[in-house]
Amino acid sequence: MKKFIPVFVVTLAVVLFFNGKKYDELVNSRLSSSIAVCLEGQACGQATAMNVAAVGGARTAESIYTTGCAACHDAGIAGAPMMGNKGQWEARQAKGYEMLVNNAYNGINGMPAKGLCTDCTKEEIGIAVQYMLDTI
Numbered sequence: 673m674k675k676f677i678p679v680f681v682v683t684l685a686v687v688l689f690f691n692g693k694k695y696d697e698l699v700n701s702r703l704s705s706s707i708a709v710c711l712e713g714q715a716c717g718q719a720t721a722m723n724v725a726a727v728g729g730a731r732t733a734e735s736i737y738t739t740g741c742a743a744c745h746d747a748g749i750a751g752a753p754m755m756g757n758k759g760q761w762e763a764r765q766a767k768g769y770e771m772l773v774n775n776a777y778n779g780i781n782g783m784p785a786k787g788l789c790t791d792c793t794k795e796e797i798g799i800a801v802q803y804m805l806d807t808i
């Protein structure tokens with residue numbers, strides 16, 4: 673029985689170690705890794721958003737908004753500026769388009785980075801932001 677105690681202690685230490693900060697780091701590093709889209713006849717890593725568009729997988733501003741942003745921005749969840757609400761967007765617009773795109777891409781307060789479109793590129797977030805601005 674006695675020889676099992678060190679085994680138990682080591683196991684516990686490993687579990688605690690990986691359940692703590694280290695685990696968060698592992699998850700974060702996986703979430704933030706960029707995804708390469710590889711197309712037939714093309715060297716991997718060279719595919720761009722335009723290539724994706726070429727194979728018909730293009731996401732439009734509307735589809736990005738609907739699947740990635742509407743959940744919060746339609747109803748103003750958690751203080752999200754509502755779609756089409758001029759008053760709520762005007763103050764934010766003063767920050768400038770670039771800043772709004774940066775904040776939507778990187779996250780700000782209750783706005784999670786990239787909203788629900790976790791695989792969106794910065795350009796795609798940009799067209800979704802423009803889509804929202806166009807409605808006010």
Ligand code: HEC
Pocket residue numbers: 736737740741742743744745749750751752753764767771772773775776780781782783784786787788789792797800801
């Ligand atoms: C989980 C809810 C949620 C989702 C999903 C979401 N947002 Fe937001 N968004 C927020 C909240 C909350 C704020 C207000 C943050 C603040 O300034 O306090 C916000 C603010 C913003 C702003 C203003 C940022 C600023 O600097 O004032 C932009 C632009 C924006 N969102 C774009 C998007 C886009 C584009 C998407 C979809 C790709 C999206 N959001 C998805 C919750 C969300």
